[in-house]
Amino acid sequence: MLTDLTTSPPGDTLLIIGYGMATARLLNRLADMGYPGPICVVSRENTVGYNRIQLTPWLANPDASIDLNLVNPNVMSRLNIRLLTQTDVVSFSADLHQARLSNGSALPFAQAVFATGAQPLLPTSDFKPQPAIRAFRTLNDGHFLRALPKRSRVAVLGGGLLGLEAAWGLGQLGHQVTLIHRNDHLLNRQLSHPLASLLANTFTKAGIELRLNSQISRIDSDPVLTGVTLNSNETLPISCLIAAAGIRPNIDLARQAGLATAQGIQVNAALQSSAGHIFAIGECTEFATQTFGLVAPVYAQAEVLAQRLMGGSAQFAVSHSDTRLKISGLDVFSTGQVNHPKAQVLSLVDHHQQRGRTLHLLHNQLIGAELLGDLSLANYFNDLIRTKSPIVDNRELLLGRSQNAA
Numbered sequence: 001m002l003t004d005l006t007t008s009p010p011g012d013t014l015l016i017i018g019y020g021m022a023t024a025r026l027l028n029r030l031a032d033m034g035y036p037g038p039i040c041v042v043s044r045e046n047t048v049g050y051n052r053i054q055l056t057p058w059l060a061n062p063d064a065s066i067d068l069n070l071v072n073p074n075v076m077s078r079l080n081i082r083l084l085t086q087t088d089v090v091s092f093s094a095d096l097h098q099a100r101l102s103n104g105s106a107l108p109f110a111q112a113v114f115a116t117g118a119q120p121l122l123p124t125s126d127f128k129p130q131p132a133i134r135a136f137r138t139l140n141d142g143h144f145l146r147a148l149p150k151r152s153r154v155a156v157l158g159g160g161l162l163g164l165e166a167a168w169g170l171g172q173l174g175h176q177v178t179l180i181h182r183n184d185h186l187l188n189r190q191l192s193h194p195l196a197s198l199l200a201n202t203f204t205k206a207g208i209e210l211r212l213n214s215q216i217s218r219i220d221s222d223p224v225l226t227g228v229t230l231n232s233n234e235t236l237p238i239s240c241l242i243a244a245a246g247i248r249p250n251i252d253l254a255r256q257a258g259l260a261t262a263q264g265i266q267v268n269a270a271l272q273s274s275a276g277h278i279f280a281i282g283e284c285t286e287f288a289t290q291t292f293g294l295v296a297p298v299y300a301q302a303e304v305l306a307q308r309l310m311g312g313s314a315q316f317a318v319s320h321s322d323t324r325l326k327i328s329g330l331d332v333f334s335t336g337q338v339n340h341p342k343a344q345v346l347s348l349v350d351h352h353q354q355r356g357r358t359l360h361l362l363h364n365q366l367i368g369a370e371l372l373g374d375l376s377l378a379n380y381f382n383d384l385i386r387t388k389s390p391i392v393d394n395r396e397l398l399l400g401r402s403q404n405a406a
């Protein structure tokens, strides 16, 4: 039976701050499990619970119908939920059990969940703030990028997964794109040189210009963006600059409220912050000195918290997650440790077919694997890493022969 919000004491309320991917998963699970109490969700964005991960394919394929919605229909029908969109929690007191909202109202709560995510890092050089200098994080960012004038000159800052996907998507839309990356090779956290060079060739062939070992030293943005100058002194004439060079957990509200924070809001395995009735999940959290930028641990946290809120005793633990580039026709996969300084590195590259694999071994065990062009062995290599199987023959391993592991 649903509780009538008007008759339930507001002090029973579970307050959730932010309705991004972590909250979407949490509420879907609470609806499945029949959470009985009143919930109030305060969301800064006007669209709630959408799939940020699909924003890059959505950008690159305006004609495809890509469903971004993550909210199960039974969230609104089964939960006793009140949703405030385009509203910020602006101050928060754990002791007083009260939050203040940007609409001026005060909201009492019994328990609260910070699911405030992270914000993209903007370029460090001075610039005049304007819509054409922005990140690619929200649906609104996506709408802005889709509406750019034809054949715009765009620079994307950051050659990680998000930067590559954004650059590719903008290239697909017909814009003239330059990708600026501070490292000497693309995807330097996921790939070593051989496969990163193959990837760079693919980008260059697709018409995307690359500037590696490069940083922005000046942004000409007054009154409007006209260009950026790189540390090489080259000036790129551009009308749009997209920052995709890292994120910072949204912890200011929690810090002001006196909750323990470092890089993120510090939580224990029960997802409790330093105040036992205040929880945190998602990219705003820090668990055992680790912060998060991929959705798999975020969803795992939401699952644990849902169980806890239903009276269970689940515990969150960090588990290994692999990464894949989401560019249609360009398969890239990376798993495990691919930057270990003592690892033995084996590479097999087929320049003609634009595919290859690089494996990282330590003490006769596979510790990391990179694949480009053909991901058929992704699960096999993942299993070898997870099970720490002793490797019998490196050459056989590189060829993907499964009888190789003992």
Ligand SMILES: Cc1cc2nc3c(=O)[nH]c(=O)nc-3n(C[C@H](O)[C@H](O)[C@H](O)COP(=O)(O)OP(=O)(O)OC[C@H]3O[C@@H](n4cnc5c(N)ncnc54)[C@H](O)[C@@H]3O)c2cc1C
Binding pocket: 017, 018, 019, 020, 021, 022, 023, 042, 043, 044, 045, 052, 053, 054, 055, 056, 087, 088, 089, 090, 115, 116, 117, 118, 136, 137, 138, 162, 250, 253, 281, 282, 283, 284, 292, 293, 294, 295, 296, 298, 324, 326
């Ligand atoms: C374009 C893009 C592609 C991605 N691709 C991948 C991928 O391929 N694989 C992968 O694993 N991950 C990917 N990610 C990362 C993934 O989207 C994030 O890990 C995930 O969204 C984190 O969820 P979250 O709920 O912690 O944060 P978010 O989804 O950012 O939600 C946080 C919400 O809280 C709101 N908020 C913040 N402060 C307040 C406040 N004070 N009051 C009210 N509301 C507030 C924010 O506005 C936001 O709506 C991608 C991200 C982007 C942007």
